[in-house]
Amino acid sequence: MSYSDLCTDLQTHYDPHTKQCVSCDMTWIKPGFEFVPNCGYADNGGRRDSHIQKCANNSWNDGKNGKCQMCSACPTGAQTVRHCNATVDTQCCRFGENGDPTRVDNRMEIVIPGVAIIILLACVMVGALTYFIYKRKNKSRQGLIADGNGKVAFLSQRDGQEWKAVLTPQVSAAPLRMVLDDLDVLEELIILLDPEGNGVKCTRHLASYCSFPSTWINYTYSMRVSKSPLKTLLEGVTTKHPEWTVGDLARLLGEMGRTDAIVVLAKLRPSVHAV
Structure with a gap:
């Protein structure tokens, strides 16, 4: 679907003042969202839709791109540390021959020597902090x-x-x-x-x-x-x-x-x- 007959790039829209296709304003983008076709603008400059829309299922955007990306799959032999959601891609981990964890992120391997327990503790601390913030927001009767x-x-x-x-x-x-x-x-x-x-x-x-x-x-x-x-x-x-x-x-x-x-x-x- 496109709202423009003049701009084939769906991350641009036609500016009737400059009479050219211009990029969508990245300040509109939020994590978990992407631009709608032609930023929601018609060729006459009128709004036809909201600027952005939610990422579709099995896709994500951390707010740095105008379009959501498809979620990655963990390679063979790797375990999923965190499943993909609307704002974060899949994170994978596998263990080498010496038992040290190897983190696999977007299929690029980064070796982290001897810190399996630190990774686990970090996850627990983040979860506890999130729970504490949530309880503080909702503690009032x-x-x-x-x-x-x-x-x-x-x-x-x-x-x-x-x-x-x-x-x-x-x-x-x-x-x-x-x-x-x-x-x-x-x-x-x-x-x-x-x-x-x-x-x-x-x-x-x-x-x-x-x-x-x-x-x-x-x-x-x-x-x-x-x-x-x-x-x-x-x-x-x-x-x-x-x-x-x-x-x-x-x-x-x-x-x-x-x-x-x-x-x-x-x-x-x-x-x-x-x-």
């Missing part, structure tokens, strides 16, 4: 309450006010609808919040905090091929609670431990959208 205006607030062991240090007062007080109007900010939030199963809270949790029933949430995710669950949720919230602001959304994201999404909200520019 949360409960929903509603104020007199119908807005959702939280009670927890922490104050959840980190977002106030990230957002300016102007962005915080801006209407929530601004998030839907800023396509670049919305796209970044979709990439961060829609994926499930990565150990952090996602759009599914956010919808629950906004008091949407599980049946609605499940249906929304079943339709994610044609429309982002986050976009559907934000449209529902702005219809149900037109008085909500960007600060209300940031408060919920703070309680979810998604400071990364709050940082994206800080890119909004109220003055640009002001009438």
Whole structure:
């Protein structure tokens, strides 16, 4: 599939101002993603799709390439140390005649003399650190309450006010609808919040905090091929609670431990959208 009739290289798009094919902007690329054909642009400069898409099954990208690479297979006689995922290629290891491990990475052999136990300890330490960080993010107990205006607030062991240090007062007080109007900010939030199963809270949790029933949430995710669950949720919230602001959304994201999404909200520019 191609969005351009003028640019045959799918990692380029046509620039109507310079009248030539230009490379996709690598700052859009994130680990686990690749460019969509022609960066999602049509030849007239209009957007036809998001800039990037997830790597397909059995492929990966560490964020340094515009296209995902096929996962490598361990050579005969080698054991798989770590299976390939969306951001890391397969890592292999085999043992030589003296029992020393030989690490095989992308089929290039690097001999590591006498450090089998160090490799094992390093893996255990990384796993323990990851678990510790995850537990800290999710250790607060949360409960929903509603104020007199119908807005959702939280009670927890922490104050959840980190977002106030990230957002300016102007962005915080801006209407929530601004998030839907800023396509670049919305796209970044979709990439961060829609994926499930990565150990952090996602759009599914956010919808629950906004008091949407599980049946609605499940249906929304079943339709994610044609429309982002986050976009559907934000449209529902702005219809149900037109008085909500960007600060209300940031408060919920703070309680979810998604400071990364709050940082994206800080890119909004109220003055640009002001009438």
